[in-house]
Amino acid sequence: MKILVADKISPKGVEYLRKQPGFEVIEAYGSSPEKVLELVKDVHAIAVRSETKITREVFAAAPLLKVVGRAGVGVDNVDVEAATEHGVVVMNTPSGNTIATAELTFTHILCGSRPVAQAAASMREGKWDRKSFSGVELFQKTLGIVGLGRIGGEVAKRAIAFGMRVLAYDPYLAPSRAKAMQVEIATLDEILAQADYITVHMPLTDDTKYMIDEAAFEKCKKGLRIFNCARGGIIKETALLAALKSGKVAAAGLDVYEDEPLAKDSEFRQLPNVVLTPHLGASTKEAQESVGIEIAEQIADVLGGGVIRNAVNMPSIDAAALKTLGPYLDLGSKLGTLVQQISPKQIASLRITYWGKIVELDANSITRAVQRGFLRNISGEQVNFVNAPVLLKRLGIQADVTKSNTDSGYSELMAVEAVAADGKTYSAQGTLIGKGNQPRIVGINGREVEIAAVGKLLVIENEDLPGMVGTIGTLLAKDKVNIADMSLSRLTPGGIAYMLVRVDTEPGPAARDEIKGNPLVKSAKFVQL
Structure with a gap:
C-alpha cells in the first residue's frame, strides 16, 4: 500500500510507516497541486499538515484512497465533504498541540505586558533605552478568556498561577464546570467591560466570526491588551488596527490572521505595540513529534483494517x-x-x-x-x-x-x-x-x-393565517433563493404553525431580517445541516 507524505511531519512518524510490512512511503514535500494530482493516482493514504490542499479534484483522482491524516487539529485544507462522498476517512490529532498553543498564548500575554521583543530589537541596534520599554504586571489584573475548551482551560490555569482574576465567556459552558476550574463565568459584554487582558480560544464559525469588532472595542477599557492564537477572523483586523492606533488597545499579540500568510505590507507590521508570530501555535518539538507519530499510527491502523481513531467524518x-x-x-x-x-x-x-x-x-x-x-x-x-x-x-x-x-x-x-x-x-x-x-x-x-x-433549512414558527407560505416564498424569491422542498405542520387551525423550508442557497442578512421582522413570525432560524 502506498502512503503519500505530502507535508513534512516528524521523521519518527515517517519511520514508523516505513517499518510497517507492505507499506511504501513516498515523501513529496512542497509539491504543486498538479504534482499532487499525479502522485495520488495509486496511493492508499495521504499524510499532510496545513500546506498541501486535498481538494475535491484530489479525491476524484485517487480511486484507491482510504484515509487522509492531518498532523494537527485544523482540517481547513481538506475537503471533508468530498472525502465523505468518496468514502475516505479524514483524521486529525486534536490533543497534540494543546500545551504548545496554551504556552504560546501565555508568551504573547507576557510580551504584551513587558515589551521584551521590542527591547531585544533595540539592543541589537546598539541602544540602551530603558525608559521606552516600561511594562505592567499581570498580578491582580483581570484576564477575559473567550472560549474555555482545552486550550482556554490550560491558559486559565497559568493565569491563576500568576495571580490573575480570570473571567470566562463560553455560552455553552455550565456554571458548575467553570466553578471547578476556578474561573468566573461571564457574558461577553462583562468581559469587554472588565478585562485588562482578553484572549480568544473559539473555533471560527458563523457565530464567532468578527466576535470582537468595532462595537466590541467600544465597550472595552482604555489600555486593553488582546491576543489571538486561535483562528484568524475571530477578531476583526480592521477594528483592531483602529483600536491600536487610537490607544484604546495598548498592546496586541497575534499568531493567526484573516488571510495567511500575513501580507508584507500589512499595517500590523508597522505598529510597535503589536507582537506577531507566523502561526506557531503547534510549532514545538514536542507537539510536532507527538502529532507526527500519532497520525502515522492512526493511518497504519486504518490501512491494516483496525480501529479508526480521531476521525472527523467517521x-x-x-x-x-x-x-x-x-x-x-x-x-x-x-x-x-x-x-x-x-x-x-x-x-x-x-x-x-x-x-x-x-x-x-x-x-x-x-x-x-x-x-x-x-x-x-x-x-x-x-x-x-x-x-x-x-x-x-x-x-x-x-x-x-x-x-x-x-x-x-x-x-x-x-x-x-x-x-x-x-x-x-x-x-x-x-x-x-x-x-x-x-x-x-x-x-x-x-x-x-x-x-x-440535507442542505440548508429555514425553520419558521408562525401564526397559522392565510398567506404565510406566499409571504415567505415572495421574500425568498426577492433574494433569489430557490426553494427545494417544504413541509408544513400545525396542531390546531389558526394556532401556531411550523414551516420547514429547504433552500438551495443561504438567504442574505436583509432577507433573514425581513422574515424575522414579520409580526406573524414568532421565530425563524437558518440551519445548515
Missing part, C-alpha cells in the same frame, strides 16, 4: 461495521446539529432515544455521531467521534440514551432532545427511507413534519 469502528452503520451515523449527526441550532446556547442535558431496528445496532457509535453533530458549531474542528462525549462533559451537559420498545409508528426512529436549564425541550426526530436509506426529518419540537435531512 466513527471509531472497523470498516465492515461502518458500511452498515453509515446511514444511521449520517442521520444522527444531522439531527444533532439541527437540534443545536434551534436550541438556546446553554443547555443542561442532551437526550437521545432509539426505536426499532436501531436498537439492535451499535448505538454507541450512533450516539457519538449525534453528539459530534451537536458540537459541530460549538467546538469546531477539534470535535470528532472519539472526544465528543468528553467535550459535552466539559460543557457540563449530561448525555442520556434510551432504547425504547414502544411503538413509534416507524420501523426505525431516532429522537434528539436538548433540555434547557428552565426545563424547556427542543427536539427533532428522524428516520431512513427508500433503497438508499435517505435521512428524513419527521418531527421538530413536537410537530410532525417530513423533509429531507
Whole structure:
C-alpha cells in the first residue's frame, strides 16, 4: 500500500510507516497541486499538515484512497465533504498541540505586558533605552478568556498561577464546570467591560466570526491588551488596527490572521505595540513529534483494517461495521446539529432515544455521531467521534440514551432532545427511507413534519393565517433563493404553525431580517445541516 507524505511531519512518524510490512512511503514535500494530482493516482493514504490542499479534484483522482491524516487539529485544507462522498476517512490529532498553543498564548500575554521583543530589537541596534520599554504586571489584573475548551482551560490555569482574576465567556459552558476550574463565568459584554487582558480560544464559525469588532472595542477599557492564537477572523483586523492606533488597545499579540500568510505590507507590521508570530501555535518539538507519530499510527491502523481513531467524518469502528452503520451515523449527526441550532446556547442535558431496528445496532457509535453533530458549531474542528462525549462533559451537559420498545409508528426512529436549564425541550426526530436509506426529518419540537435531512433549512414558527407560505416564498424569491422542498405542520387551525423550508442557497442578512421582522413570525432560524 502506498502512503503519500505530502507535508513534512516528524521523521519518527515517517519511520514508523516505513517499518510497517507492505507499506511504501513516498515523501513529496512542497509539491504543486498538479504534482499532487499525479502522485495520488495509486496511493492508499495521504499524510499532510496545513500546506498541501486535498481538494475535491484530489479525491476524484485517487480511486484507491482510504484515509487522509492531518498532523494537527485544523482540517481547513481538506475537503471533508468530498472525502465523505468518496468514502475516505479524514483524521486529525486534536490533543497534540494543546500545551504548545496554551504556552504560546501565555508568551504573547507576557510580551504584551513587558515589551521584551521590542527591547531585544533595540539592543541589537546598539541602544540602551530603558525608559521606552516600561511594562505592567499581570498580578491582580483581570484576564477575559473567550472560549474555555482545552486550550482556554490550560491558559486559565497559568493565569491563576500568576495571580490573575480570570473571567470566562463560553455560552455553552455550565456554571458548575467553570466553578471547578476556578474561573468566573461571564457574558461577553462583562468581559469587554472588565478585562485588562482578553484572549480568544473559539473555533471560527458563523457565530464567532468578527466576535470582537468595532462595537466590541467600544465597550472595552482604555489600555486593553488582546491576543489571538486561535483562528484568524475571530477578531476583526480592521477594528483592531483602529483600536491600536487610537490607544484604546495598548498592546496586541497575534499568531493567526484573516488571510495567511500575513501580507508584507500589512499595517500590523508597522505598529510597535503589536507582537506577531507566523502561526506557531503547534510549532514545538514536542507537539510536532507527538502529532507526527500519532497520525502515522492512526493511518497504519486504518490501512491494516483496525480501529479508526480521531476521525472527523467517521466513527471509531472497523470498516465492515461502518458500511452498515453509515446511514444511521449520517442521520444522527444531522439531527444533532439541527437540534443545536434551534436550541438556546446553554443547555443542561442532551437526550437521545432509539426505536426499532436501531436498537439492535451499535448505538454507541450512533450516539457519538449525534453528539459530534451537536458540537459541530460549538467546538469546531477539534470535535470528532472519539472526544465528543468528553467535550459535552466539559460543557457540563449530561448525555442520556434510551432504547425504547414502544411503538413509534416507524420501523426505525431516532429522537434528539436538548433540555434547557428552565426545563424547556427542543427536539427533532428522524428516520431512513427508500433503497438508499435517505435521512428524513419527521418531527421538530413536537410537530410532525417530513423533509429531507440535507442542505440548508429555514425553520419558521408562525401564526397559522392565510398567506404565510406566499409571504415567505415572495421574500425568498426577492433574494433569489430557490426553494427545494417544504413541509408544513400545525396542531390546531389558526394556532401556531411550523414551516420547514429547504433552500438551495443561504438567504442574505436583509432577507433573514425581513422574515424575522414579520409580526406573524414568532421565530425563524437558518440551519445548515
